[in-house]
Amino acid sequence: MGPLILNTRPKSDSQELEAALLERGYRMLSAPMLRIEFPSHADGLDLVGVQALIFTSANGVRAFAKQCDKRHYPVLCVGDATARMARQAGFADIHSADGDIEDLARLIGDQIDPAKGGLFHPAARKVAGDLGSLLKDRGFNIRRQTVYDATPSDHLPNDVITAISAHHIDAVLFFSPRTAESFVKLIERHKLEKDLVGTSAICLSSAVKDRLGVLTWHKTEVAKHPTQEYLLSALENAFA
Incomplete structure (x- = not known):
């Protein structure tokens, strides 16, 4: 089985991303951090x-x-x-x-x-x-x-909380600073900070990375260019 990836994008923006992840052999969970x-x-x-x-x-x-x-x-x-x-x-x-x-x-x-x-x-x-x-x-x-x-979302799905608590999530994808901010607040609310030490953060930009600095990650990768394809390349780098 491939690495388990948590997608934090809004559902309306995720169709192409999820198809690309499946094509590359990743498994997925979804926790949209913004409601459109x-x-x-x-x-x-x-x-x-x-x-x-x-x-x-x-x-x-x-x-x-x-x-x-x-x-x-x-x-x-x-x-x-x-x-x-x-x-x-x-x-x-x-x-x-x-x-x-x-x-x-x-x-x-x-x-x-x-x-x-x-x-x-x-x-x-x-x-x-x-x-x-x-x-x-x-x-x-x-x-x-x-x-x-x-x-911003006011909750994490139960299956995501369970997966984070069990240290099953290998990487989390972040496409915007607001998405990152929302995720940090929910992780702190559920007291899951210590459960991310084996998880990598994959960021679209340095601005996104900056919002995640309060959490301890296994790796933090930033896309070389702020596009989905480059973010997927950063994801691959996390497992190189």
């Missing part, structure tokens, strides 16, 4: 004067698609997974930064003329990084609107 909710917007989305859309997550694409049927806008995505979701939602003019928020800011600077109109950013209530600050000196008007909530 799509509230309705009675006033709609403010798209007046917008020349393009910015998506920093697949859930931003899902939320926009639920609220608006317009697909003629060019879209700029933080990474390839978000770009694939945009394509599935019906967009055609898609650009991917294949990286993090700073890569996306560079892509916007390269692809968009700020004089031609604003940029609409459908986002969560809390976001990682501030595109507006990164681009404010370039004359961009970025209009961010909350279209979904990512609420």
Whole structure:
């Protein structure tokens, strides 16, 4: 049997990841650390004067698609997974930064003329990084609107608690600082800190790693580039 991996991503973001893990021979447990909710917007989305859309997550694409049927806008995505979701939602003019928020800011600077109109950013209530600050000196008007909530989980599944207590989990995957923060709080609430010493933490970025520093891990691996494929490579490195 392959190593047992704990996936902490929201369920809506996990289909491709879980398929990739199974293909590589891993076993899986799931403990989503964020619950994604799509509230309705009675006033709609403010798209007046917008020349393009910015998506920093697949859930931003899902939320926009639920609220608006317009697909003629060019879209700029933080990474390839978000770009694939945009394509599935019906967009055609898609650009991917294949990286993090700073890569996306560079892509916007390269692809968009700020004089031609604003940029609409459908986002969560809390976001990682501030595109507006990164681009404010370039004359961009970025209009961010909350279209979904990512609420931290308030529990660990019983099978996950049992597996951690028995030291059966070989590695935990973390894709965001908020996911890591939620996990740490629940581990401390259940007094499981000492049960992770044989478990590796696999992090999408250094910012994620920083949130996990209060826990003692067997190994901590950070993806060389903030994408799922590189995170899976970091997972493989943990067992090399």
